[in-house]
Amino acid sequence: MSQTPLGGLIADDRTNAAIAWLLVVAIAAIGVAAFLTGGVLWATFAAVLVTLAVLPPIAFRSSLVMLPWEVLLLAGLPVLGLAVGSDRLTGHFTSYLSVAAIALVVAVELQLFTSVRMTPGFAVVFVVVTTMATAGLWALLRWSVAQTLGIPFTADHDAVMWEFVYSALAGLGAGVVFELYFRRFARHDQRLRDRSATITEADDG
Template sequence: MDQSEVSRMLRDAGTNALLAWLLVAGAAAVAVGNVAVGERLWALFALGVATVGAFPALARRSLRAMPPWEVLGLAALPLVVRSVGDGTVSDVTTYIAVAALALLVAVELDVFTAVEMSYSFAVFFVVVTTMAAAGIWAVVRWVADIYLGTGFVVDERALMLEFVASTVAGVGAGVVFELYFRRFARGRERLEADL
């Protein structure tokens, strides 16, 4: 197999669906693994990634209606890295995971709905969605600490640094959305013909 055949195979909607379902299953497995080790919040986050990844297929009632596997890989990879990494790696992957989830939502809106975003709005949307997800994640952790005793203790400065890091990760995800997904991978054209 030469490089063009591999590239063509990876851009095929059927191959995309298979790889995407494997990544959804991987995110679900990370959720189960996190439950087993007592990381209930990260289990919830991993389950959220799996649910968002599978949502188009469930909504359209078609196993082939899946977001691009590359985007699901970006969302699932930080979950795995965070599960096996140390504290510093875990912190960095937290921001990447939140941005990747926002990127996944933006891609699903772009591919599976009539929504069309300009370059600047697409980047803005991913950044704002990342910031919103980081804020919601902070509130979820705080509520979980109150009711489940998860140990979410953070000062205001650390929380603000977390929001800044999430915003930077969101800008990176927005640029990835525009440069890679729209221009290089052409996700909409790749999936629309089959769906």
């Protein structure tokens, strides 16, 4: 398995895998329910997230190899909010935090499965820019669906502009959080290497 700074976020751990799979099943079930009740956009969102989540275990042929459950939880908050009927969890700010988490997942999987190589710092920039760009794409997608289904597009100009503000704040906030997350992960990884080196030296002695 890749040991690059980003690739190392893919964990081979039973506890992490158990929680992550529970989240994947919940997100998939809520997505199916949303599709059956006409929630095409949220069903699509859930399908994309589930697809990204199951790529690592499929690629490494192990159900234990999963993304960090914290990242999946953040990415799935709006979908999980549908199940509990929480407007806060399905609001614009939370939705763009979720997009930021998905952008991090995409960055990790690009690092693992393609020739693309990113440093943690560049990954943070990627998350911020992707989150802000998604605001425009999300508004365009909602407008296109509304036109296709013949229903009014309820967001006016000011509402769309506020969505851009929310996306910028969410992207920047997520960037800071992910930078701290990378640092914590790096410190944990360094402690494991130091411990392993100490054990090896003791065995050699």
